[in-house]
Amino acid sequence: MEVMMQGAAAGEDDLVASEFLTFTLGSEEYAIDILKVQEIRGYETPTLIANAPPFIKGVINLRGIIVPIVDLRIKFNLGKVEYTPFTVVIILNIAGRVIGAVVDSVSDVLSLTSAQVRQAPDFSGSFDTKYILGLASIEQRMLIVTDIERLMTSADMELIEAAAE
Numbered sequence: 001m002e003v004m005m006q007g008a009a010a011g012e013d014d015l016v017a018s019e020f021l022t023f024t025l026g027s028e029e030y031a032i033d034i035l036k037v038q039e040i041r042g043y044e045t046p047t048l049i050a051n052a053p054p055f056i057k058g059v060i061n062l063r064g065i066i067v068p069i070v071d072l073r074i075k076f077n078l079g080k081v082e083y084t085p086f087t088v089v090i091i092l093n094i095a096g097r098v099i100g101a102v103v104d105s106v107s108d109v110l111s112l113t114s115a116q117v118r119q120a121p122d123f124s125g126s127f128d129t130k131y132i133l134g135l136a137s138i139e140q141r142m143l144i145v146t147d148i149e150r151l152m153t154s155a156d157m158e159l160i161e162a163a164a165e
Contacts, residue, residue, distance in 0.1 A: 016114070017112060018111070018113075019110070019112075020032060020034055020110050020143075021033075021037050021090070021108075021109055022107040022110055022143060023088075023103040023105065024104045025104055026079060026104065029107060029142065029144070032146050033149075034109055036092050036093060036148050036149060037092060038092060038098065040089070040090055040091070040106055041088065041089045041091060041100075042085075043083055043087040049068075055072075055074040056071075057069040057071050062098065062100075065098050067098050067099065067100050069100040070099060070100065070101050070102065070152070070159070071101075072102060073104065087102065087104060088106050089102055089103075090103060092152065099159060101148075116138070117134040118134050118137075119135075120133075131147050131150055131151040131154070132145065133147050
């Protein structure tokens, strides 16, 4: 038994699984690190903020914290945006800030090892893949594993700089 334990301890990081929350945007399924997720809420119409970019839907008051709401479907140019009973807001805790992300629906929580996540193909500048950690194929599903912290703290999201002012 001790030999088996040593073998497991000597195993590479490829065997260590991390948990990811999966959600849908349009017809695609995405996965983000579950440790960045604070809670999942039903969609409620946020208070609009003047001169905000179109993908920032506004803000909500979450137990005394003013939370900006980002619609990832608009940010990723995923066509017609509809708010249905399945539309949810994933409340994220990123870089010390609380941010809400609107998605079409939440699927489940999956454990993925680094061996299951393949590097995203290089699209030679046709679109930005710097927020994609890789692609994972689980059963008949293809997941786009997203670096949600890098996305939400990027300058084009206009969230972190606005908070510093």
